[in-house]
Amino acid sequence: MANAIEASGLRKSFGQVTALDGLDLTVRAGEVHAFLGPNGAGKTTTIRILLGLLRKDGGDVSLLGGDPWRDATTLHGRLAYVPGDVTLWPALTGGEIIDLLARLRGGQHDPKRRQELIELFDLDPSKKARAYSKGNRQKVALIAALASDADLLLLDEPTAGLDPLMEATFRDCVNAERHGGRTVLLSSHILAEAEALADRVTIIRAGRTVETGTLADMRHLTRTTVDAELNGPIALDGLPGVHDAVTNRSDGGVRLRCEVDNAALNEILSRLSAVGVRTLTCRPPTLEELFLRHYSERTVATVR
Amino acid sequence: MTTTALTGTTALVKLALRRDRIMLPAWVYVVLIGVASTAYTFGKLYKTASSRAALVTSGEGNPALLFLYGRLNGTSIGALTAWRYGVWGALFAVLMSIFIVIRHTRADEEAGRLELIGSARVGRQAPLVSALAVAAVANAVLTAVLCAVLPLVGLPAAGSAAMALAIGTCGLAFTGISAVAAQLTAGARAARGLAIGVLGAAFLARAVGDSAGVGGPAWLTWVLPLGWTETLRPFAGERWWVLALPLAVFAGGVWVAFAVAAHRDYGAGLLPDRPGRATASALLRGPFSLAWRLQWGALGGWVAGYAVMFAVCGAAAKGIGQLFGTSSALEKEFTRLGGQSALVNAYLASLMLLAGLIAAAYAVSGVLRLRSEETEGRAEPVLAAASGRVRWGLSHVVVAVTGTAVLLAVAGVATGLGYGLRAGGTGAEVNRMLGAAMAELPAALVVAGVAVAVFGLLPQVSEAVGWTVLGLVVVVNIFGQVLQMSHWVLDVSPFTHVPRLPGGTVSAAPLLWLSALAVALAVTGLAALRHRDIG
Numbered sequence: 001m002a003n004a005i006e007a008s009g010l011r012k013s014f015g016q017v018t019a020l021d022g023l024d025l026t027v028r029a030g031e032v033h034a035f036l037g038p039n040g041a042g043k044t045t046t047i048r049i050l051l052g053l054l055r056k057d058g059g060d061v062s063l064l065g066g067d068p069w070r071d072a073t074t075l076h077g078r079l080a081y082v083p084g085d086v087t088l089w090p091a092l093t094g095g096e097i098i099d100l101l102a103r104l105r106g107g108q109h110d111p112k113r114r115q116e117l118i119e120l121f122d123l124d125p126s127k128k129a130r131a132y133s134k135g136n137r138q139k140v141a142l143i144a145a146l147a148s149d150a151d152l153l154l155l156d157e158p159t160a161g162l163d164p165l166m167e168a169t170f171r172d173c174v175n176a177e178r179h180g181g182r183t184v185l186l187s188s189h190i191l192a193e194a195e196a197l198a199d200r201v202t203i204i205r206a207g208r209t210v211e212t213g214t215l216a217d218m219r220h221l222t223r224t225t226v227d228a229e230l231n232g233p234i235a236l237d238g239l240p241g242v243h244d245a246v247t248n249r250s251d252g253g254v255r256l257r258c259e260v261d262n263a264a265l266n267e268i269l270s271r272l273s274a275v276g277v278r279t280l281t282c283r284p285p286t287l288e289e290l291f292l293r294h295y296s297e298r299t300v301a302t303v304r
Numbered sequence: 305m306t307t308t309a310l311t312g313t314t315a316l317v318k319l320a321l322r323r324d325r326i327m328l329p330a331w332v333y334v335v336l337i338g339v340a341s342t343a344y345t346f347g348k349l350y351k352t353a354s355s356r357a358a359l360v361t362s363g364e365g366n367p368a369l370l371f372l373y374g375r376l377n378g379t380s381i382g383a384l385t386a387w388r389y390g391v392w393g394a395l396f397a398v399l400m401s402i403f404i405v406i407r408h409t410r411a412d413e414e415a416g417r418l419e420l421i422g423s424a425r426v427g428r429q430a431p432l433v434s435a436l437a438v439a440a441v442a443n444a445v446l447t448a449v450l451c452a453v454l455p456l457v458g459l460p461a462a463g464s465a466a467m468a469l470a471i472g473t474c475g476l477a478f479t480g481i482s483a484v485a486a487q488l489t490a491g492a493r494a495a496r497g498l499a500i501g502v503l504g505a506a507f508l509a510r511a512v513g514d515s516a517g518v519g520g521p522a523w524l525t526w527v528l529p530l531g532w533t534e535t536l537r538p539f540a541g542e543r544w545w546v547l548a549l550p551l552a553v554f555a556g557g558v559w560v561a562f563a564v565a566a567h568r569d570y571g572a573g574l575l576p577d578r579p580g581r582a583t584a585s586a587l588l589r590g591p592f593s594l595a596w597r598l599q600w601g602a603l604g605g606w607v608a609g610y611a612v613m614f615a616v617c618g619a620a621a622k623g624i625g626q627l628f629g630t631s632s633a634l635e636k637e638f639t640r641l642g643g644q645s646a647l648v649n650a651y652l653a654s655l656m657l658l659a660g661l662i663a664a665a666y667a668v669s670g671v672l673r674l675r676s677e678e679t680e681g682r683a684e685p686v687l688a689a690a691s692g693r694v695r696w697g698l699s700h701v702v703v704a705v706t707g708t709a710v711l712l713a714v715a716g717v718a719t720g721l722g723y724g725l726r727a728g729g730t731g732a733e734v735n736r737m738l739g740a741a742m743a744e745l746p747a748a749l750v751v752a753g754v755a756v757a758v759f760g761l762l763p764q765v766s767e768a769v770g771w772t773v774l775g776l777v778v779v780v781n782i783f784g785q786v787l788q789m790s791h792w793v794l795d796v797s798p799f800t801h802v803p804r805l806p807g808g809t810v811s812a813a814p815l816l817w818l819s820a821l822a823v824a825l826a827v828t829g830l831a832a833l834r835h836r837d838i839g
Contacts, residue, residue: 104689
């Protein structure tokens with residue numbers, strides 16, 4: 001199947017400020033794709049270009065096989081969007097807005113599905129939008145998107161205002177969507193969300209793509225964290241592929257914590273077992289750690 | 305340090321002044337320039353006492369002028385200035401006060417900014433007090449500047465002070481009224497509408513009181529704040545005690561506002577929100593019905609205001625003949641202007657001009673709704689759905705155009721009914737006035753068209769440009785002729801080209817090219833909207 005979203009070398013600036021500086025993004029049809037980056041990295045700008053709200057300054061972009069600027073209206077019939085900062089018409093009720101958004105997309109919700117989602121997210125649809133909290137406004141937009149029959153869901157930080165229970169509900173819904181064959185682009189800086197949901201991930205910073213692939217791909221590029229209690233002291237200095245090794249004595253043994261390139265795992269494990277291992281934990285880095293690395297690099301990059 | 309209900313007021317006043325650092329001086333400047341240039345121009349144009357007496361005679365003899373500007377209290381340059389700009393200067397001061405108070409109270413509360421402020425070490429009453437303080441300061445500055453400048457263009461000091469105080473205290477009275485309005489409604493739009501409604505009633509009361517003629521309800525001038533700028537009689541034997549009236553309204557308004565504020569919850573109006581429909585009606589189904597749904601409430605208020613205003617003003621036209629016979633000079637002027645039917649027509653025609661100008665204001669606000677929908681992020685979900693930009697833009701434009709047409713139709717029918725029921729020939733009058741009112745439509749739409757064009761081409765400044773253009777058009781058509789502005793300037797306003805109806809000769813050509821211009825402007829704006837960034 002073709003890619004749902006294909007962007008390469010995307011550029012956009014607002015006056016002096018460069019928002020996107022050659023961004024690449026490929027979302028395959030039928031996958032849940034997490035779009036990660038710190039605040040101000042350009043996630044929302046990218047999504048607005050995909051929606052045809054902003055005009056790109058350069059690069060190529062296609063959405064569901066069309067040009068998001070030229071074919072905006074046609075394409076919008078096949079996608080549903082949840083903005084990061086949901087503002088609603090204060091005098092309309094949540095229920096009215098859910099229906100209105102469906103009709104604006106040119107469709108009609110299945111009333112059973114609509115009711116199911118309203119109950120699932122515990123929303124009072126007869127309240128005026130003026131009275132909703134941030135979380136409830138977000139629910140209105142989410143229900144409208146999830147109840148639609150769109151091929152593609154564009155979700156811009158969709159859980160920012162939801163409580164943990166609703167976040168879990170949201171995850172269940174997205175997982176169900178994946179099985180239903182829909183494509184989801186999920187922008188987030190909530191990394192647990194991406195870990196729990198995403199098939200593939202694109203990480204951007206300062207308007208550029210820094211990494212893209214499956215989580216497995218990225219872990220391959222990175223290190224494994226090793227925590228061990230050993231029978232005796234161990235010298236790892238100068239060993240290629242071992243980073244940030246810290247040892248301290250404890251209970252007559254030695255505690256070691258280090259980060260190891262996956263290519264060097266074999267070597268280090270044999271060294272550890274030579275000393276004698278009491279306990280050992282090896283774990284892949286969390287997305288937080290991956291992200292922090294890029295985040296701190298960005299800090300370095302802006303300081304220069 | 306102890307905290308009181310007023311803790312933090314100073315900081316909030318500074319914040320408000322920072323936010324309004326451009327708007328406040330602009331308002332003061334507009335009023336100052338209007339009054340000072342009027343005084344200066346009158347001084348140059350009407351040097352001799354006899355030329356002024358002639359102007360006063362024609363002014364007193366023309367109910368249309370009495371209706372628009374108020375009664376004449378004397379023949380001095382000062383009295384003429386007060387006549388021409390007293391009520392209107394006060395009207396601008398009032399609008400300034402309304403915008404300041406609502407902006408720093410209900411608008412902030414509705415947007416949630418007051419919540420952030422309320423969570424800090426800020427007293428419960430501090431936001432309202434600071435808003436009132438800023439409005440009071442603005443009016444005080446306006447008064448002081450007028451007091452200082454008017455003597456410089458040659459007006460007597462006492463009269464200058466009286467006129468300045470009349471304008472400033474009128475603004476203050478409406479500061480109190482807006483403070484109450486801000487407490488009553490949950491939305492800033494509605495609060496602003498309420499306060500402007502009171503302003504409309506005040507203008508109407510004094511307009512009818514001033515133009516009704518002998519035996520008419522002249523007491524109406526005394527009923528509401530705007531008329532007090534005349535009954536104070538600046539430059540014509542000042543009645544200083546009249547200043548107590550607006551000050552009392554201010555004090556009363558402030559008292560009521562605090563009483564209501566103490567008894568309501570944050571974010572709530574006096575009336576609680578009732579639950580609405582859980583599903584949308586079948587009618588709410590696209591950008592057009594959405595725009596209609598968002599704007600019909602405001603339009604309803606405008607229609608009601610128009611119906612009352614123009615029915616009353618139409619009815620007042622009957623009294624016009626009775627104005628005369630008091631002096632032979634007036635009598636002569638009366639015949640020179642063409643006798644009673646011509647005068648009634650002149651009065652009705654200026655009524656229709658006013659209907660057109662106010663309808664243009666409605667049209668601009670309707671069009672600029674597009675911009676607020678865009679900046680507040682509510683255009684995004686509509687545009688992200690399968691509705692094209694032109695359709696979305698057109699939706700609000702169509703509502704604005706329809707609303708403008710409805711308002712003018714209401715103005716025509718109400719004037720015709722009001723006049724016809726008293727003078728006879730209701731059916732014919734309704735027809736005649738409906739036609740006269742609708743003739744203003746193309747001109748009003750040209751002003752709206754400018755707003756559409758800037759919304760498409762220069763969205764960042766669309767609000768500023770839209771309202772400034774409207775303001776210029778109002779100034780040119782209300783003050784242009786007497787200030788003897790050059791034809792060139794007068795011709796810039798679309799309303800200058802509308803045939804003066806009833807009474808004037810009907811010619812279709814200007815109506816056609818004005819309509820064509822309005823359409824061209826709108827098309828330009830909508831075309832530009834297709835090619836620009838949103839948000």
